[in-house]
Amino acid sequence: MTAEVARVGVAPRGGRHDLRAIKVVLHREMLRFVNDRPRMVSMLVQPVLWLFIMGTGFGTLVRDSIPGVDFRTFMFPGMISMTVIMTAMFSAGSIVWDREFGFLREMLVAPVSRGAIVIGKCLGGAAVACAQGVIILALAGFVGVPYSPPLMLTLLAEMFIAAFTITAFGLLFAARMRNMQSFFGLMQMAIMPMMFLSGAMFPLSNLPSWLHWLTTINPLTYTVDPMRQAVFAHLDVPPQVNAVLNPGVTWFGWQLPVGLEVAMVALIGLAMLAGAVAQFRKTE
Numbered sequence: 001m002t003a004e005v006a007r008v009g010v011a012p013r014g015g016r017h018d019l020r021a022i023k024v025v026l027h028r029e030m031l032r033f034v035n036d037r038p039r040m041v042s043m044l045v046q047p048v049l050w051l052f053i054m055g056t057g058f059g060t061l062v063r064d065s066i067p068g069v070d071f072r073t074f075m076f077p078g079m080i081s082m083t084v085i086m087t088a089m090f091s092a093g094s095i096v097w098d099r100e101f102g103f104l105r106e107m108l109v110a111p112v113s114r115g116a117i118v119i120g121k122c123l124g125g126a127a128v129a130c131a132q133g134v135i136i137l138a139l140a141g142f143v144g145v146p147y148s149p150p151l152m153l154t155l156l157a158e159m160f161i162a163a164f165t166i167t168a169f170g171l172l173f174a175a176r177m178r179n180m181q182s183f184f185g186l187m188q189m190a191i192m193p194m195m196f197l198s199g200a201m202f203p204l205s206n207l208p209s210w211l212h213w214l215t216t217i218n219p220l221t222y223t224v225d226p227m228r229q230a231v232f233a234h235l236d237v238p239p240q241v242n243a244v245l246n247p248g249v250t251w252f253g254w255q256l257p258v259g260l261e262v263a264m265v266a267l268i269g270l271a272m273l274a275g276a277v278a279q280f281r282k283t284e
Contacts, residue, residue, distance in 0.1 A: 018116035025117055029091060029124025033131065046086070047079040047136060050201070051143065058201075066241050072143040073235070074245045077227035078200025080136050080155065081162060081220070085195065087132040088163045089187050091125030092170025096183045115277040118171060122273055125167030126160055133159045146234050154230045161262060162223035165269030166191075172272050175279030194220045199228075205247040216249060219268055222261040225249050229258050 051072055059071030066074075137155060141147055170187060177183040197211075198220035207215065215221050225248060232246040248255045 017112050021112035021116040022120035022123065025120025026124040026127065029094075029121065029128055030131075032094065033091075033128040044083065044132065044135060047083045048139075050082070051075055051079045051136075051139070054201075055143070066245060067238070069235075069237055069241055069245065070144045073145055073231070074203070074228075075201060076140065076143050076145055077155075077231050078198070078224050080133050080159060080227060081198065081200055081224045082195060083136045084129045084133045084159050084163045085166050085191065085220070085223075088125050088129040088166040089170050089191060091128050092121075092167045092174050093180060093183050093187070095121060095171065095174045096177045096180050099178065114280045118273065118277045118280050122164060122167045122171060122276070125170070126163040129163035129167070130156065130160050133163070144235075145231055148234050151230055151234045155227055158223070158226050158230070158262060161266050161269065165219070165223070165265050165272065168269045168272035168276055171276040172279060175276055194218050197221070198224045200224050203245050203247065204249065205244050216251065219265065221249060222256075222265050226258045226261050 055072035055075045058075075062071055134156070137152065137159075140152075145151075173186060174183055177186075197214050197218045199215060200220075204212070204215055204221075204225075228246055229248065232242060237245075249261065250256070
């Protein structure tokens with residue numbers, strides 16, 4: 001007699017299964033965020049210190065040159081960006097952790113496209129980063145930023161686009177990383193200079209030509225500036241002070257519209273996501 005071999009059924013791949021995979025990965029990212037209280041606190045400490053301690057200290061140095069404006073108000077959009085970027089990077093790095101402990105392999109052999117896993121991871125990282133950024137957003141009134149519903153919604157939308165792009169950037173690098181130390185070493189080397197050159201902590205006006213050039217080729221500049229433009233649009237600031245603190249980003253004397261800056265960040269994010277999907281399709 002010949003023993004019969006039991007058949008194993010595998011669910012066919014399809015759009016519905018991919019959408020479900022995106023939802024599951026996103027939900028998992030949210031659960032990890034909610035259950036990791038130390039991570040939530042540690043990601044908030046640095047921007048709060050920069051905003052209330054460094055911002056107050058720097059404010060005493062420039063108080064006479066920016067009458068009627070708290071320097072912490074100027075730094076507020078930059079600190080939102082810092083919070084979102086750091087949180088998004090940690091979310092992207094968690095996929096390296098999943099690889100080390102074998103969970104990533106289990107996801108990759110599931111009957112769903114690898115693109116769905118990467119998209120779910122990217123959306124989850126963006127959602128987690130926005131949730132963290134909302135906590136900083138709640139501090140707006142303490143630094144002279146009004147709690148205007150249109151302003152809050154605008155900042156929330158810009159936060160999500162920035163978080164999506166940074167998460168995609170992190171996933172692109174994480175696709176080939178084998179340990180957390182290498183990933184965060186590389187990310188710190190890349191992100192910290194970009195953060196300092198984004199105008200998060202100093203105005204972009206009257207910069208030396210070499211520094212102005214570096215800020216214009218820095219993608220993070222185009223995540224900070226739209227938030228600052230939105231904040232200053234809701235403040236009663238003297239024109240001369242606005243010109244110093246909120247000059248916008250210029251290319252050869254032409255100031256970029258906010259809509260173009262946001263579109264550029266979104267397109268960069270989509271390009272990074274496409275690259276990350278391609279990398280994960282090559283992963284064994």
